[in-house]
Amino acid sequence: MPKRDKYADNKRLADRIERTGRPVDAPCDYCRHRSKLCIMSTNARSKKCSTCARRGHKCGHQFTTDQEWDNLGRDEVKAACDLAEAQHSFIQYAQSIQEVIARIVRLQKHQQFLRERGGRMLEHDIAVLERLEEEDPLSTEDVRELERLADEHDAAQIAALPGNNPALIPMTMNSPSFWAGFDLNMGGAIDPSSGSLSTSSHSR
Numbered sequence: 001m002p003k004r005d006k007y008a009d010n011k012r013l014a015d016r017i018e019r020t021g022r023p024v025d026a027p028c029d030y031c032r033h034r035s036k037l038c039i040m041s042t043n044a045r046s047k048k049c050s051t052c053a054r055r056g057h058k059c060g061h062q063f064t065t066d067q068e069w070d071n072l073g074r075d076e077v078k079a080a081c082d083l084a085e086a087q088h089s090f091i092q093y094a095q096s097i098q099e100v101i102a103r104i105v106r107l108q109k110h111q112q113f114l115r116e117r118g119g120r121m122l123e124h125d126i127a128v129l130e131r132l133e134e135e136d137p138l139s140t141e142d143v144r145e146l147e148r149l150a151d152e153h154d155a156a157q158i159a160a161l162p163g164n165n166p167a168l169i170p171m172t173m174n175s176p177s178f179w180a181g182f183d184l185n186m187g188g189a190i191d192p193s194s195g196s197l198s199t200s201s202h203s204r
Contacts, residue, residue: 014054017041021050028052028059 018039027038028049039050052059138146 010054010056013048014050017048017050017053024049026061028061030055030057030059 020043021039021041023037024040027036028051030036031038031049031051036051040047047061048059051057
């Protein structure tokens with residue numbers, strides 16, 4: 001009968017336990033005292049861990065100490081407090097988001113109200129102007145003067161473009177007239193009345 005290789009047997013058993021086992025919550029005395037990972041088989045009656053099998057130690061277990069139970073209780077309390085704090089922070093964050101959304105909705109409604117009001121005021125002024133022109137028609141000289149003033153206005157707008165006067169770049173870019181009809185060449189254009197991007201049908 002061949003001589004038994006104790007070292008090979010212990011190594012084979014330890015390797016097998018590590019492959020088929022799992023770490024246990026209550027480690028054996030040897031692993032616990034040395035802060036080692038205690039791996040035991042899940043499909044065998046043997047309660048020997050891989051570390052003890054590899055080293056030839058007796059794999060013994062004792063009752064969990066009072067200190068370990070106290071440490072567990074302290075960790076559980078801390079985890080509960082951390083969870084409650086995180087939940088409270090989330091609730092506050094969610095409430096803040098809801099308040100911001102509500103404010104945005106109110107401002108959008110107010111902005112729409114102002115636009116509609118401005119449209120009604122513009123319609124009123126146009127109607128008044130048309131009635132005045134019917135009562136007192138513009139003369140040729142009046143039309144010529146209006147054309148001249150309009151040309152001056154157009155020339156002033158062209159002179160105020162960023163390429164002509166770099167000092168006016170911030171001012172002109174903040175002006176709604178700068179964005180009027182501004183083509184982004186990306187399938188959209190800026191609406192000068194709202195400052196939002198509107199889609200257009202550009203072909204590439």
